[in-house]
Amino acid sequence: MSSRPPVILGYEAITGLGGNLEETWNRAVEGGSGVRELTRFPLREKFPVTVAGEVHGVDLAAEEIFTAKELKNWASPVIPFGMLAVQRALAHAGLELTPELASRTATTFSSAVGGLDQFIAADRELVASSRLPRPFANPNACINMVTGKVSILTGATGPILSTVGACATGSLSLAYGAMLLDRGLADVVLCGAVDFSLVEVIVAGFATMGGCFKPKGEGDRAAGDPTRASRPFSDDRRGFVVSEGAAALILCSREFCDAHGLTPRAELAGFGMTSDAHHFVAPHGPTITAAMRQAVAAAGLQPEDIGAINAHAASTKAGDRVEVEALREVFGERTPVVTANKSQLGHAMGAASAIEAVLAIVGLERGVVLPTINHQPDPDCAVPDLATETRRLAHEHVLSNAFGFGGCNCCLVLRGVSA
Amino acid sequence: MRSPQNRRVVVLGHALSTALGHGFEQTWSRAVRGESGTGWLTRFEIPDWLDSRVVAEIPDYDPLGYEFITAKDEASWNARYVLSVAALSQDALAHAGLELTEEDLGPRTGHLVGSALNGLDSYGIACETLDRRGPNRVSPYLLPNVCANMPSGIAGMQIKNTGPVFSPGGACASANHCLTVGSRLIQIGEADVFLVGGVDFPILPPIVAGFQNMNATYKAREGDRGTDDPRQASRPFSPDPRGFVLAEGSAILVIAALDVAEAHGLTPLAEVIGCGMTSDAHHFTKPNPTTVIRCIGLALDDAGLKPSEIDTVNCHGTSTKIGDRTEIAVLREVFGPELKNTPITSNKSMLGHSLGATAGVEAILAIEGMRRDTILPTINHRPNPDLLGGDVDVVANEARPAAHQTVLSNAFGFGGTNCCVIFRKWG
Numbered sequence: 001m002s003s004r005p006p007v008i009l010g011y012e013a014i015t016g017l018g019g020n021l022e023e024t025w026n027r028a029v030e031g032g033s034g035v036r037e038l039t040r041f042p043l044r045e046k047f048p049v050t051v052a053g054e055v056h057g058v059d060l061a062a063e064e065i066f067t068a069k070e071l072k073n074w075a076s077p078v079i080p081f082g083m084l085a086v087q088r089a090l091a092h093a094g095l096e097l098t099p100e101l102a103s104r105t106a107t108t109f110s111s112a113v114g115g116l117d118q119f120i121a122a123d124r125e126l127v128a129s130s131r132l133p134r135p136f137a138n139p140n141a142c143i144n145m146v147t148g149k150v151s152i153l154t155g156a157t158g159p160i161l162s163t164v165g166a167c168a169t170g171s172l173s174l175a176y177g178a179m180l181l182d183r184g185l186a187d188v189v190l191c192g193a194v195d196f197s198l199v200e201v202i203v204a205g206f207a208t209m210g211g212c213f214k215p216k217g218e219g220d221r222a223a224g225d226p227t228r229a230s231r232p233f234s235d236d237r238r239g240f241v242v243s244e245g246a247a248a249l250i251l252c253s254r255e256f257c258d259a260h261g262l263t264p265r266a267e268l269a270g271f272g273m274t275s276d277a278h279h280f281v282a283p284h285g286p287t288i289t290a291a292m293r294q295a296v297a298a299a300g301l302q303p304e305d306i307g308a309i310n311a312h313a314a315s316t317k318a319g320d321r322v323e324v325e326a327l328r329e330v331f332g333e334r335t336p337v338v339t340a341n342k343s344q345l346g347h348a349m350g351a352a353s354a355i356e357a358v359l360a361i362v363g364l365e366r367g368v369v370l371p372t373i374n375h376q377p378d379p380d381c382a383v384p385d386l387a388t389e390t391r392r393l394a395h396e397h398v399l400s401n402a403f404g405f406g407g408c409n410c411c412l413v414l415r416g417v418s419a
Numbered sequence: 420m421r422s423p424q425n426r427r428v429v430v431l432g433h434a435l436s437t438a439l440g441h442g443f444e445q446t447w448s449r450a451v452r453g454e455s456g457t458g459w460l461t462r463f464e465i466p467d468w469l470d471s472r473v474v475a476e477i478p479d480y481d482p483l484g485y486e487f488i489t490a491k492d493e494a495s496w497n498a499r500y501v502l503s504v505a506a507l508s509q510d511a512l513a514h515a516g517l518e519l520t521e522e523d524l525g526p527r528t529g530h531l532v533g534s535a536l537n538g539l540d541s542y543g544i545a546c547e548t549l550d551r552r553g554p555n556r557v558s559p560y561l562l563p564n565v566c567a568n569m570p571s572g573i574a575g576m577q578i579k580n581t582g583p584v585f586s587p588g589g590a591c592a593s594a595n596h597c598l599t600v601g602s603r604l605i606q607i608g609e610a611d612v613f614l615v616g617g618v619d620f621p622i623l624p625p626i627v628a629g630f631q632n633m634n635a636t637y638k639a640r641e642g643d644r645g646t647d648d649p650r651q652a653s654r655p656f657s658p659d660p661r662g663f664v665l666a667e668g669s670a671i672l673v674i675a676a677l678d679v680a681e682a683h684g685l686t687p688l689a690e691v692i693g694c695g696m697t698s699d700a701h702h703f704t705k706p707n708p709t710t711v712i713r714c715i716g717l718a719l720d721d722a723g724l725k726p727s728e729i730d731t732v733n734c735h736g737t738s739t740k741i742g743d744r745t746e747i748a749v750l751r752e753v754f755g756p757e758l759k760n761t762p763i764t765s766n767k768s769m770l771g772h773s774l775g776a777t778a779g780v781e782a783i784l785a786i787e788g789m790r791r792d793t794i795l796p797t798i799n800h801r802p803n804p805d806l807l808g809g810d811v812d813v814v815a816n817e818a819r820p821a822a823h824q825t826v827l828s829n830a831f832g833f834g835g836t837n838c839c840v841i842f843r844k845w846g
Contacts, residue, residue, distance in 0.1 A: 155700045164585060209561070274581050277572075
């Protein structure tokens, strides 16, 4: 059992900004956008959504860990992209899972949406031609299979669990991983999340529920320029941009890290988890405030110790406003600098909070706060100090927020260790 | 982080829906008589290609029977797991004798419900709508319906818990995972109470077809006893297992820190004394004896028990050839000569396999079995000396009166996820 905060040894992110973390980071620092025209499926006439954050530039077939057969069987992109992210994060951590270590390694790498694309494919084929689904159809659609395939890839035989919690899934995988370490049930945890939810029926559902960005015509900034569609905290924000992505983080106990002479890259200093018990999608101030406070308190800190905030900020009308109000409630007039990665990446669902945790850690290491692009001030949603351009800022603690559908909130406090 | 605490965790209440009936009394009264809940599929018209047409459907659950559920709710939440969890959460909390308020326990109560397939029924409907009526007619409730943590979210709107919520996904072991995660979070003080459980409503054409094509589920065949009489399709540990029977199910348990239960004057039903979790890292569906053995060992260590101190085993026992064979081999390895003194049973013989729900259903039946000095039967059982030798005591065909204090409840899921939980009778 450990009373000291666990540490992050390595990480990786695959996003709409780049097929790996370095490319993602470099383009993010430049203020780039990963949002472009939606191409994942042919757009039928009057399809309500036309922009997305798609992952390009990764040639899975060229990756050593996959055979052609493997890629054919595991047809849902969540599975190979999840595996690839974890494999790269392990390499980044410089960690080899020997048989002895593998039995003490847990897997919490998860997905919010999972391989539903394969369920839909099977359903369509059955309807169209009465052809029975391939034997891999149900395993692809089983939400914990992403986690299972990561375990099979790495050989990790410790506890395994998918921490499915909508948009907070990635953060939850870290929080639950920390608990496994705290109870001494593992030494290392493979954390993170993946989602590739640009599937026609899902995107249509996001549109009809009024959640995601829909083009409004010529008057909109994003008309002709999809990169301007995601604009958290802006006066003309009109919903999130659905995007794809994966991010993995290798978490271990401080004792394990020290005993093996490994270099920690950050500490997971604290987390807070609450549920809204309020409405199925509308955000709720009191419980997200409580989640932030719990995370800060669990890290043994006061609000003024937080140097930067990586906001959930999905670019929805109500969500951004409630988050700003909650930040004011927790931090008052001394709200630290805030940034919203989703302005550049769109919203990668369960993977978003994992990607944002990775970017927040790199920010701690390099003394950088990434920009919130496309910002146009909104008096009703005023952030005291929003990083609208990349900012050099040495900071020790960053708060990373994630609030999901169903009223599922998870906030993390990450501490830099380089200073 | 908070310093570790070691609070004891107890079970205070429960609620379930199974193929034997909605509600505990219906299920238990029929199970104790050795009745079967398996039968011909009625959830959709049986197409020509369907061989796996014996299933286990919940016969009598009607969401509109709950006061807080309106006809509009029923139409909006067309993934059946959502309202089922909301309804059972209310029932389980009432059974526990707890009421949550903002001042008392609400902020300290979490909700963890796992499901293997979640809201796929809603997806199926949306796919049809998209094809027939276009993208703008897809339900705005589609995404909320398929969000795995939504059943807990909707339940929370009724029962007013604001502690940690997510959906621990562990396929057929999901409910044991929820029990384990909830127990750990209570132990370390992250919460005082959890509603935990599992749910699945998987009887949908592509899912039934997918399992059929995996050769995982029972296929009807002329001359087979399960086809002559569909109640005999699920027969774990018999000489003729031919795959599991896909089932609907839903189960919620209320667990709490013992100190909190005592402070509220509540008497526990049982204590959660040990949990073990391992991953196979082996194959996506085939079981792996080594890691399953370690999983049971971890649960025993956690409970501080020797195998001989386990009084009965509630098996995973799905009625697949390889699964049943592996579980018996594992039990032999763990229990050694003690196995012959440890009666084992599989509730799936009566209830089929309700995937994410099954471990929750089995936990409830195992706990109530201890309280009622009864071990439920493994029905449809025929002697199987090849598999069971002389050292395995299956509680065959009839419920067995037997006082017992501890039970090991096994659950192993696709993706190689194992989770075993040990309960002790209270008092």
